[in-house]
Amino acid sequence: KIKDYNFTNAQEQSYEKKLSNEFIKLSAILRANCYEINAIDEMKINQLASNTISSNISISSIIGGLNTIELIKIIENKSLEMIQNHFLNIELPLICSSEPKLPAKLGASNWTIWDHLEIEGPIYLEQFLDLFKEKYNLEISILSFN
Numbered sequence: 001k002i003k004d005y006n007f008t009n010a011q012e013q014s015y016e017k018k019l020s021n022e023f024i025k026l027s028a029i030l031r032a033n034c035y036e037i038n039a040i041d042e043m044k045i046n047q048l049a050s051n052t053i054s055s056n057i058s059i060s061s062i063i064g065g066l067n068t069i070e071l072i073k074i075i076e077n078k079s080l081e082m083i084q085n086h087f088l089n090i091e092l093p094l095i096c097s098s099e100p101k102l103p104a105k106l107g108a109s110n111w112t113i114w115d116h117l118e119i120e121g122p123i124y125l126e127q128f129l130d131l132f133k134e135k136y137n138l139e140i141s142i143l144s145f146n
Contacts, residue, residue, distance in 0.1 A: 021046055059090060106138055 025045045032039035040048075066086045073083050080100065087096040103112035119128060125143075132140055 024048070059088070062088060062095075109136060109138065111136065111138060 025042060028045050028048075029039055031037075066088075070083055070086075080102070083100060084097045085100050087098070088094070103114050105112060117132075123131075129140060132138060
């Protein structure tokens with residue numbers, strides 16, 4: 001069966017690849033100027049850029065696949081022991097998996113680093129820090145505002 005081929009799509013892809021290679025080339029020249037090192041020629045930059053784009057696509061597909069597998073486990077209500085964290089290093093090459101743990105309790109309370117506290121304000125930051133230390137006997141390491 002013969003399929004139609006969209007030439008404009010091929011031209012757009014070629015243009016996008018050209019733009020990404022141009023960006024990598026200019027970044028390499030900028031780096032060479034900033035660190036006062038010898039710049040490499042355009043042919044070598046294009047060769048490196050092609051390898052970089054290929055490895056980025058490979059890594060993206062691996063990460064997407066691993067995350068999809070774990071998402072399916074969550075949707076199917078699998079136990080925590082069935083779910084895994086994955087670590088990936090393409091330089092070695094290395095893929096490791098580990099089982100996640102529940103977070104540790106902080107101090108004598110039932111608080112974990114996953115918990116959050118909502119405060120009705122207005123209240124100054126110093127007042128909040130003092131209140132949290134006195135009431136819960138915990139020290140704040142990260143504070144976010146939304």
